[in-house]
Amino acid sequence: QLFPHSVRGPTLVDVNLNIRSMGPISEMDMAYQMDCYFRQQWTDRRLQFNGNETLRVSINVLERLWKPDTHVFNGRQSYLHVVTSPNKLLRIDPDGSVLYSMRLTIKASCPMHLEKFPMDTQTCPLILGSHGYTLSDVVYRWMYGDNKSVKMAPDMTLSQFDLVGIKEGQDNKTIQFKGVFSMLWVHFRLRRHMGYFLINVYVPCGLLVVLSWVGFWINREATSDRIALGITNVLTMAFLGIDNRRDLPKVSYSTALDYFVGMCFAFILATILQFAMVHFFTKVGSGESLPHESEEEDDDEDTKQRMKVCSLF
Template identity: 35%
Template sequence: EYSVQLTFREQWVDERLRFNDFGGKLKYLTLTDASRVWMPDLFFANEKEGHFHNIIMPNVYIRIFPDGSVLYSIRISLTLSCPMNLKLYPLDRQICSLRMASYGWTTADLVFLWKEGDPVQVVKNLHLPRFTLEKFLTDYCNSKTNTGEYSCLKVDLLFKREFSYYLIQIYIPCCMLVIVSWVSFWLDQSAVPARVSLGVTTLLTMATQTSGINASLPPVSYTKAIDVWTGVCLTFVFGALLEFALVNYASRSDIHRENMKKKYQEMEHSTSVDPASEPFEPDAAANFAMVKLATTGARLEIKGSAFLPEASGTAGGGQHVDGEDAAVRDTHATAEKKLLQVVAVQVPDEVQAHRRHRADNIPPRFRAVQSRVLVNVPISRGSGWRVSLDEDALGSRDVARGHLYYSQPRTATTQQAA
């Protein structure tokens, strides 16, 4: 809608009002009571509200000329409806109309015509706070209904919205908010509180700015140009906050990979040491005896020797393990031959995973190692031995070095483990 204050004048001829001018001495008669003469039933078709001006006297007069012409003039303030297309807001132009029509008389009885010359005159130096009146056009807008055709006149006012106001109030603040949100790119990635607070603050401020813009406009079902602008700004601000989240996640992932890399390097360094050169002692706490193993190519060899306690528990007895053919020989004449077969040595999962990426840096003895341990201890004299495959018992470092653990016989119960 828009408001306008105008001086409205209309002129018509009523033959009944002719009078003698006495040789030109009487130019016209003036009346202030409009009820004393006939008047057209004109009304403003798109009026929402309006009023006459009565300060100090009623701003209205009627002049009657000797030939019967009547001039009616009145000062009116009107609020008129103006449907607007806001798709290009705030870079839009709007056309607002002022329509004047006959309320009851059809064109068969009453016809409105624009006066020749300049029927519409605009006050000079007219200034509007947010618009500029570019031009105005006069036209006819007769309407046809079931009761007949009614005469109508209209004035189209072309308004251009002032962009400078919106540049200062909307565009510059939005640009500043986007720039402030991008300042977080120059902050250290470890400054989490600073970057998060900066991103959230700019995002909330941008949302408040968008709400304030739409609050001053009528609700419409289509997208406006200002909606596209604020949407892009919101996307940039939200993108800056999302970028920090991704960078923080990537940074933590890099730190984790570096830590794992150092761990693998330490593991490689530890596996590069010859097990035979290190002092070796059994783990008394776990009650385990240990045999050092090593692999060459795809062949598993047992180096050194170890003695398994006799099944019957006889003191001084034992079973000798020879490294070449991996057979178990009994040192007593009454002992039976037992076979100890070792198929592979367990390699920790982290070594297996690292080997796929850095196979060239892993010692050759790990490349042919399978991913499991299979130990078969034959049963003799109703008793047996169990080799522990528990991860807690098989330490990653010791297994990677080629150490095999097997437990001492604890009970006379027959056991077999694989």
């Protein structure tokens, strides 16, 4: 398990990713998950042997060999598949080249900006590097096979997003009190599907606004009917506004969906205010007595009746 020192410089580790599936992608946790084959290849000259064929070695030999301590810098919960046995593969070439492959499920953080939600495009990073070996010991590189270092399964589909682009590269990361480390990064560019929100939010909110217009054709004397219709629309709109925020983190800014729901709420509230204004001004303009005026007239009639009764006695 000793480090394979090289007189020519640090050990070069080539990395390749073959992604089988991706998801779920959670806005609440600001994280995403993917299932992939993670392959690493390096050369250890101590393992050279005479021959022409590649050795297919049992994974039990891994305990006796040196291997990179690669980890995910922005990882949260990653695990190795072990059913029905640990999903690992080890191959050694005659020149000492080692191929180490394993199947992993990686959960990594993905900072999201939701100002344009649900018409947004997110970029989720994956950052790989050594945990203990600095740049002078280990250097990571992307292993390009068929002109791609990060491959996606041809039948992979996402329920919430479309994968519109993948960009990879390598860089150095300085960690305080530890040194400079070689790292690899890949950015997955994801565009959100609009169908779910169109069916469950945009169309119902639009229909509620249209339904509020029905009150314009109801007789102004049917006060209870118009108020009941308006209040029902307001309460339904408030429920939709609260429900669409349930699956989102409690961010301090408003999303595009919040603005749309707020605008629909304002239109529905305006129909109630319009009815109140029309009802008030048509009462005054038509010469109808206001409630306090009618009460005064009733008091005058009662007074006159009492005076007539007194005069009879």
